Amino acid sequence: xxxxxxxxxxxxxxxxxxxxxxxxxxxxxxxxxxxxxxxxxxxxxxxxxxxxxxxxxxxxxxxxxxxxxxxxxxxxxxxxxxxxxxxxxxxxxxxxxxxxxxxxxxxxxxxxxxxxxxxxxxxxxxxxxxxxxxxxxxxxxxxxxxxxxxxxxxxxxxxxxxxxxxxxxxxxxxxxxxxxxxxxxxxxxxxxxxxxxxxxxxxxxxxxxxxxxxxxxxxxxxxxxxxxxxxxxxxxxxxxxxxxxxxxxxxxxxxxxxxxxxxxxxxxxxxxxxxxxxxxxxxxxxxxxxxxxxxxxxxxxxxxxxxxxxxxxxxxxxxxxx
Numbered sequence: 001x002x003x004x005x006x007x008x009x010x011x012x013x014x015x016x017x018x019x020x021x022x023x024x025x026x027x028x029x030x031x032x033x034x035x036x037x038x039x040x041x042x043x044x045x046x047x048x049x050x051x052x053x054x055x056x057x058x059x060x061x062x063x064x065x066x067x068x069x070x071x072x073x074x075x076x077x078x079x080x081x082x083x084x085x086x087x088x089x090x091x092x093x094x095x096x097x098x099x100x101x102x103x104x105x106x107x108x109x110x111x112x113x114x115x116x117x118x119x120x121x122x123x124x125x126x127x128x129x130x131x132x133x134x135x136x137x138x139x140x141x142x143x144x145x146x147x148x149x150x151x152x153x154x155x156x157x158x159x160x161x162x163x164x165x166x167x168x169x170x171x172x173x174x175x176x177x178x179x180x181x182x183x184x185x186x187x188x189x190x191x192x193x194x195x196x197x198x199x200x201x202x203x204x205x206x207x208x209x210x211x212x213x214x215x216x217x218x219x220x221x222x223x224x225x226x227x228x229x230x231x232x233x234x235x236x237x238x239x240x241x242x243x244x245x246x247x248x249x250x251x252x253x254x255x256x257x258x259x260x261x262x263x264x265x266x267x268x269x270x271x272x273x274x275x276x277x278x279x280x281x282x283x284x285x286x287x288x289x290x291x292x293x294x295x296x297x298x299x300x301x302x303x304x305x306x307x308x309x310x311x312x313x314x315x316x317x318x319x320x321x322x
Contacts, residue, residue, distance in 0.1 A: 012247030021192030034090035038097030043197025048207030068194020
């Protein structure tokens, strides 16, 4: 069990890079950028192709960041210059990136088995195990990202970007070019998503054309679980919450995969086991549950307050609506 949780924590740290990238657009800019599902495999494809041809794994991560940032810029241009709604802009980018990713890979997938990655190099230098190497490299990457973003979001440009997500009309009236803010936010977000793809591809030792499917839901699950469990009173706390939410999500998924028991019913035994193919369903249920927690919490608190005052439930419900 401890080994399962340890592996889940290591993977959760890597997936946190993706979650923080989605957090930038989803919370900072208050937009839904679906290009994530094309940018994530783009970062993986660039890394896998570069490493498989003898390239340096760390340089491959930088190329993935550039590739993701470029994809974010394309989405931003469609939204800000061509005035295509952001939802459609993301879908168009995601659709176009499928063909680009195939071009980059050259085939449906590339294996990185027995090819040096940043984790194997760290293992060779430090002499630690695979999980420890993943933990150390991932934690270093996330720490650097959080520090840089925390510094950026506390600059004048960062405040303008945050204000654009809070009230675009107000910040536009103050003379801020909101189109530029959207462009910057999309570039930062997709650059981080591309880096997340690079880190995951090196950890899994392969890059596949379909590995981006469902990544937006995984990222949103990490963001929402982190907000519900750890709060979001400041930018720094919000990013740390997303990071911890990614770890919690991975631990929950790992424990769900261990479900395997037999139920006697009507004189027969029925085996209940969770398959890897069920993960998308459980992820959707997990996100829905996390989203509903604040609403349920408010209702429970309202009922407790009414009970403490001794008011009838019907009158209390009417007061709550008013």
